Amino acid sequence: MANDDDRKAAPSQGPGEQTPDTDLDAEERERVIQRRRFLQAGIGVTVALTVTGLSALSVTGSLRPIAKVTPEQEPPEDGDQLVFASAQSKLVTPADIKVDQEQTLAYPKNPKTGVVKSGTDNNLILLSRFQPSRLGPDTAPHAADGIVAYSGVCTHLCCTVSDWDKQNGWLLCPCHHSQFDPRQDGKVVAGPAPRPLPMLPLRIDGGQLAVAGAFMTTVGCS
Amino acid sequence: MGKWLDERLALSRLYKKFFRKMFPVHHSFFLGEITLFSFVILVLTGVFLSINFEPSIRMVQVGTKQLPAAYASVQFIDTLPFGQVIRSMHHWAANVFIAGAFLHLLRILLTGAYKKPREINWLIGFALLVFAVVAAFTGYSLPFDAFSATATKVGYEIAASIPLIGSWLAQLFFGGTFPTEHSLPRMTALHMIWIPLIIAMLIGAHVLIMFLQKHTQPKYAEKVAPGKILGVPFWPQQALIMGVLFAVFVAVLAVVAGVFNANPIEHFGPPGPGTPNVKPEWYFLWLFGFLKMIPSSWHFKVIGIYFGTEFIGILIPVLLILFGFVYPLLQPSKQKLRYIELPSEHPVRTATVIGLLGFFIAATIAAYKNGLGLSTGFLWVLVIGGPIVVGFVAYAVLRAIYPKGRGERGEIGSGADPSPGD
Numbered sequence: 001m002a003n004d005d006d007r008k009a010a011p012s013q014g015p016g017e018q019t020p021d022t023d024l025d026a027e028e029r030e031r032v033i034q035r036r037r038f039l040q041a042g043i044g045v046t047v048a049l050t051v052t053g054l055s056a057l058s059v060t061g062s063l064r065p066i067a068k069v070t071p072e073q074e075p076p077e078d079g080d081q082l083v084f085a086s087a088q089s090k091l092v093t094p095a096d097i098k099v100d101q102e103q104t105l106a107y108p109k110n111p112k113t114g115v116v117k118s119g120t121d122n123n124l125i126l127l128s129r130f131q132p133s134r135l136g137p138d139t140a141p142h143a144a145d146g147i148v149a150y151s152g153v154c155t156h157l158c159c160t161v162s163d164w165d166k167q168n169g170w171l172l173c174p175c176h177h178s179q180f181d182p183r184q185d186g187k188v189v190a191g192p193a194p195r196p197l198p199m200l201p202l203r204i205d206g207g208q209l210a211v212a213g214a215f216m217t218t219v220g221c222s
Numbered sequence: 223m224g225k226w227l228d229e230r231l232a233l234s235r236l237y238k239k240f241f242r243k244m245f246p247v248h249h250s251f252f253l254g255e256i257t258l259f260s261f262v263i264l265v266l267t268g269v270f271l272s273i274n275f276e277p278s279i280r281m282v283q284v285g286t287k288q289l290p291a292a293y294a295s296v297q298f299i300d301t302l303p304f305g306q307v308i309r310s311m312h313h314w315a316a317n318v319f320i321a322g323a324f325l326h327l328l329r330i331l332l333t334g335a336y337k338k339p340r341e342i343n344w345l346i347g348f349a350l351l352v353f354a355v356v357a358a359f360t361g362y363s364l365p366f367d368a369f370s371a372t373a374t375k376v377g378y379e380i381a382a383s384i385p386l387i388g389s390w391l392a393q394l395f396f397g398g399t400f401p402t403e404h405s406l407p408r409m410t411a412l413h414m415i416w417i418p419l420i421i422a423m424l425i426g427a428h429v430l431i432m433f434l435q436k437h438t439q440p441k442y443a444e445k446v447a448p449g450k451i452l453g454v455p456f457w458p459q460q461a462l463i464m465g466v467l468f469a470v471f472v473a474v475l476a477v478v479a480g481v482f483n484a485n486p487i488e489h490f491g492p493p494g495p496g497t498p499n500v501k502p503e504w505y506f507l508w509l510f511g512f513l514k515m516i517p518s519s520w521h522f523k524v525i526g527i528y529f530g531t532e533f534i535g536i537l538i539p540v541l542l543i544l545f546g547f548v549y550p551l552l553q554p555s556k557q558k559l560r561y562i563e564l565p566s567e568h569p570v571r572t573a574t575v576i577g578l579l580g581f582f583i584a585a586t587i588a589a590y591k592n593g594l595g596l597s598t599g600f601l602w603v604l605v606i607g608g609p610i611v612v613g614f615v616a617y618a619v620l621r622a623i624y625p626k627g628r629g630e631r632g633e634i635g636s637g638a639d640p641s642p643g644d
Binding site: 060063064065067085086105107118121124152156157158159160161162163173174175176177178188191192193194221 | 372375376379380383390393394397398399402404494495496497498499500510513514515516517518519520521530531532591592
């Protein structure tokens with residue numbers, strides 16, 4: 001309302017003496033008022049957009065679920081036992097793993113709590129056995145009685161490396177045919193996988209097969 | 223009754239405007255209609271499937287077995303009267319939807335129908351093909367057998383391999399690192415609500431624009447009745463043809479679906495720790511082939527951002543899609559196209575399309591790399607060299623059969639771009 005009055009006031013000073021000056025003042029005042037209105041509107045819109053934007057952002061952010069790590073999803077660690085992936089109540093003994101045979105799929109088991117850590121594919125372990133003399137110099141120290149363990153997750157696109165190339169004794173991923181040599185640190189010998197399979201150190205603990213430490217590189221595909 | 227409605231809804235105006243639209247008579251003009259029919263079948267069979275499906279990976283007790291609820295609900299669907307046939311029909315119709323849309327696109331591409339004034343409809347049609355493939359992919363994950371879990375997992379990891387935003391984007395669409403308990407509800411919402419809604423709206427716009435702009439006219443129309451629109455009216459002739467075609471289509475689809483039962487979930491069983499030896503559907507095989515061909519050394523870091531070998535797997539289709547979207551805009555023309563351009567009169571364009579088909583086929587052969595015992599080096603030569611050779615051979619053959627200047631090239635009153643090579 002005040003603004004309207006001002007606008008009317010300017011011309012109503014009437015024709016006469018100081019017309020040019022007062023006209024200029026009135027115009028100037030009008031311009032200031034308009035600028036102020038523009039500024040106020042601008043601030044209002046900015047505040048509104050920021051609030052809306054932030055709320056929208058938090059909603060969008062919540063679309064990505066929060067990952068919870070349950071005891072079943074904790075990574076294998078020193079002292080864990082191993083159970084068959086196909087029969088999770090059965091412990092894997094060294095005698096179960098035969099020399100130069102297809103890999104065995106296993107999950108780690110926490111011996112204290114009795115929890116089988118099968119809650120994530122990242123805990124899937126491949127077990128295979130070779131003559132200890134045939135293992136490479138970097139593989140042998142982490143093997144137990146010729147038994148070696150690798151992550152079952154292909155480093156290409158996270159399929160399970162569940163096939164076996166009998167001819168070469170290589171671990172074979174059925175998805176895009178990446179192949180890994182279990183005697184040579186799980187290095188890539190064929191196919192598109194960018195990294196070797198992560199190795200899991202093993203030891204024999206009172207005649208039982210046990211995990212001797214965490215995966216030596218990051219599990220998963222990158 | 224008719225009069226009562228007409229006074230209120232001006233139906234006779236609608237009749238004059240739309241029901242008398244002329245449809246050109248040529249078999250290649252039915253490809254779009256087949257695609258539309260398969261969408262109708264997809265929706266109808268999809269309604270049946272959706273009301274019986276349970277989008278959850280929680281384990282439920284079925285007899286003596288623990289099975290994911292989604293898997294068990296698909297088993298239940300298979301026990302319903304005609305349940306397995308309807309599920310199979312849904313699957314086959316999805317294949318026809320994608321194949322039909324692709325062939326329809328080829329027809330448009332080969333006859334120059336994407337040119338002015340129909341660029342907008344080209345873009346909508348192209349988006350429809352992209353959404354059709356996305357719809358098929360989101361449908362993949364739903365039965366949650368070992369096959370679908372593997373295929374969706376690979377899709378998740380490919381999305382996650384996009385530099386910077388990939389992991390976030392993939393977790394947003396797949397509800398966390400696939401599979402989580404959020405994954406199937408999210409894929410279900412996309413597959414059953416949002417993507418079909420987008421597709422339905424795009425189809426509406428596609429058809430409306432086609433009515434407003436009119437079809438391109440077949441070449442013979444130019445000789446028979448120059449300057450006039452030739453064809454049969456939508457109502458009643460074309461509608462009758464479409465009705466008959468639809469009935470035949472449903473019949474054939476039902477028989478095929480009944481005889482060749484698509485995706486029997488018991489074949490792979492519920493997801494286990496191992497990965498089944500699977501190949502994706504035919505429309506993903508060329509990408510699958512590429513993933514096998516890319517050497518493991520192709521990953522690098524640029525200013526701290528990691529580009530993996532898998533990323534190239536999505537880079538290729540993304541580039542092709544972008545090119546497809548801008549293609550008609552690259553050929554500005556003053557005149558409006560009224561008559562189709564014969565493929566034989568545009569040998570460069572025709573040869574390029576044939577070369578592109580050769581590329582898809584070569585990449586699909588790469589998908590059978592291990593079964594055929596092909597080396598990676600040979601496949602690279604095949605995928606890059608093959609299409610070029612095929613393209614040049616096609617050009618030479620076209621030029622030999624249709625020499626330059628033989629017969630009218632259809633410039634007279636056709637409004638077509640007179641340049642032969644585009």
